[in-house]
Amino acid sequence: DAVESAPAVVVGSGYGGAVAALRLGQAGIRTLVLEMGQLWDTAGADGKVFCSTTAPDQRSMWFRNRTEAPLATFLWLDVVNKAINPYPGVLDRVHYDQMSVYVGRGVGGGSLVNGGMAVTPLKSYFAEQFPTVDADEMYGTWFPRARAMLGVNSIDPAWFESTEWYRFTRTSRKAAANAGLKTTFVPNVYDFGYMQREAAGTATKSALAGEVIYGNNHGKRSLDKTYLAAALGTGNVTIQTMEKVTSVSRATDGSYLLTAERIDNTGAVVETKQYGCTYLFLGGGSLGTSELLVRARDTGALPDLDAGVGAGWGTNGNVMLGRANHIWDTVGAHQATMPVMGIDDWANPDNPVFAEIAPLPMGFEHWISLYLAITKNPQRARFTYDSSTGAVKLGWTTAQSAVSAGMAKKLFDRVNAANLTIYRYDLFGSTSKVFADNFTYHPLGGCVLGEATDDYGRVRGYPNLYVTDGSLVPGSIGVNPFVTITALAERTLARVLAEDIRS
Ligand code: FAD
Numbered sequence: 001d002a003v004e005s006a007p008a009v010v011v012g013s014g015y016g017g018a019v020a021a022l023r024l025g026q027a028g029i030r031t032l033v034l035e036m037g038q039l040w041d042t043a044g045a046d047g048k049v050f051c052s053t054t055a056p057d058q059r060s061m062w063f064r065n066r067t068e069a070p071l072a073t074f075l076w077l078d079v080v081n082k083a084i085n086p087y088p089g090v091l092d093r094v095h096y097d098q099m100s101v102y103v104g105r106g107v108g109g110g111s112l113v114n115g116g117m118a119v120t121p122l123k124s125y126f127a128e129q130f131p132t133v134d135a136d137e138m139y140g141t142w143f144p145r146a147r148a149m150l151g152v153n154s155i156d157p158a159w160f161e162s163t164e165w166y167r168f169t170r171t172s173r174k175a176a177a178n179a180g181l182k183t184t185f186v187p188n189v190y191d192f193g194y195m196q197r198e199a200a201g202t203a204t205k206s207a208l209a210g211e212v213i214y215g216n217n218h219g220k221r222s223l224d225k226t227y228l229a230a231a232l233g234t235g236n237v238t239i240q241t242m243e244k245v246t247s248v249s250r251a252t253d254g255s256y257l258l259t260a261e262r263i264d265n266t267g268a269v270v271e272t273k274q275y276g277c278t279y280l281f282l283g284g285g286s287l288g289t290s291e292l293l294v295r296a297r298d299t300g301a302l303p304d305l306d307a308g309v310g311a312g313w314g315t316n317g318n319v320m321l322g323r324a325n326h327i328w329d330t331v332g333a334h335q336a337t338m339p340v341m342g343i344d345d346w347a348n349p350d351n352p353v354f355a356e357i358a359p360l361p362m363g364f365e366h367w368i369s370l371y372l373a374i375t376k377n378p379q380r381a382r383f384t385y386d387s388s389t390g391a392v393k394l395g396w397t398t399a400q401s402a403v404s405a406g407m408a409k410k411l412f413d414r415v416n417a418a419n420l421t422i423y424r425y426d427l428f429g430s431t432s433k434v435f436a437d438n439f440t441y442h443p444l445g446g447c448v449l450g451e452a453t454d455d456y457g458r459v460r461g462y463p464n465l466y467v468t469d470g471s472l473v474p475g476s477i478g479v480n481p482f483v484t485i486t487a488l489a490e491r492t493l494a495r496v497l498a499e500d501i502r503s
Pocket residue numbers: 011012013014015016017034035036037102103104105106107108109110111113114115116117118119213243244245246283284285286287288289292441442443468469470471479480481482483485
């Protein structure tokens with residue numbers, strides 16, 4: 001087969017991949033981005049690119065017969081999920097033995113489906129997780145650069161206090177305050193000016209129309225509108241979609257060889273392609289990058305990869321849960337889909353938790369306060385290669401999830417006790433399931449910075465091979481992770497361009 005060559009190849013177009021593409025393109029380096037999902041720029045028959053959470057269709061999920069939303073049931077009823085046609089939809093739920101992981105698929109990766117919460121971690125916790133990274137430089141240079149590039153903005157506090165769309169957040173804030181807990185505003189990449197126009201009826205509704213995990217048609221500054229648009233604007237970057245990289249190896253001259261499978265809308269492989277490059281940047285996310293490297297090491301394609309490849313994986317302590325409010329503590333029939341506040345109890349040494357106040361826009365009053373808790377769960381797992389099936393497995397166990405659930409329970413037992421409220425038992429599929437600890441939105445680790453790579457994401461043992469995504473983060477960062485992933489990628493690209501490529 002003919003090998004298509006480029007000086008640089010980037011695998012994946014999420015945060016890590018997008019930063020790499022832009023900075024390489026700006027440096028004048030011809031760069032090819034390979035993305036397994038599609039480019040989301042074409043409207044369907046309804047005139048919309050993405051479908052909403054309340055009326056999901058084939059665009060919602062990656063090759064499914066039925067949607068698999070995080071909230072499985074309401075009043076124990078199977079009313080949330082819908083039958084759909086298999087199609088390369090925008091949200092995937094990857095099932096491992098005892099953990100499932102939500103990820104975005106498409107040009108922009110997770111930025112297409114996430115809640116947009118753009119949180120910079122506590123400096124002390126960042127320094128704890130990345131002891132070899134200069135935290136002053138991160139907070140002085142790379143975090144500010146990432147926030148500026150991502151278009152981070154904050155809700156107008158006066159509008160927040162008055163709008164019906166955030167009543168659910170104010171009700172949760174009150175319950176937290178009753179328990180003596182601190183809440184804090186959280187910035188977002190959703191354009192709050194646009195959201196106010198939605199509320200005023202002068203702009204097409206998106207965040208105010210239930211759009212989020214299956215994509216936003218307006219208002220969201222996803223990577224295709226920021227980093228990737230700028231990358232394409234350099235004239236040096238090309239993005240190939242619907243191409244999944246399946247293997248990586250090295251040629252005798254030290255260049256890298258990739259095999260990619262191009263699929264069609266039915267998922268059938270229509271072409272197997274070969275690529276060659278001098279510089280290879282892996283931005284397939286914690287799952288995608290870890291899988292490629294673990295397989296490459298254990299099949300002998302890249303045999304010198306460090307034993308640390310595949311290790312240090314965690315869920316960022318994610319747990320979802322709901323509380324039932326009193327009848328007089330309404331959450332509102334109208335809810336914006338972008339979270340703007342969290343309960344910040346991270347400084348509590350006995351039980352560090354940061355809990356985002358999550359929306360549950362069902363279009364009617366349901367009195368539910370929903371949360372995505374980020375707990376400081378120290379448990380870690382490892383990806384392994386199963387030579388009998390060729391699959392890469394994840395060793396995370398139910399018992400490890402129970403540690404997160406226990407921490408979330410400790411915090412929300414306090415909230416319930418102070419408010420004389422109870423949990424909701426009807427949301428996660430079975431009567432006993434109060435704490436949804438069986439999935440995560442925040443897969444982190446598998447190729448940890450300073451362990452499987454050097455302190456800048458250079459993969460140990462393999463010159464010109466780099467990791468730029470969430471697999472660098474050692475399983476936990478204490479807040480929603482994309483600002484950290486972006487800032488670390490900016491730091492890596494600056495260093496690599498200066499020391500490895502331009503010189
Ligand atoms: P990703 O963004 O996952 O990008 C990886 C890309 O690579 C994907 O497009 C994927 O299709 C592609 N890919 C993978 N493997 C291959 C391969 N072999 N070949 C070709 N392409 C490949 N974080 C926050 O900070 N704030 C939030 O509010 C927030 N909310 C979230 C809500 C949801 C529903 C989800 C799912 C996530 C949320 N996150 C949030 C998490 C955040 O989106 C991720 O941490 C982030 O996207 C990870 O960035 P990344 O660069 O590591 O990889």
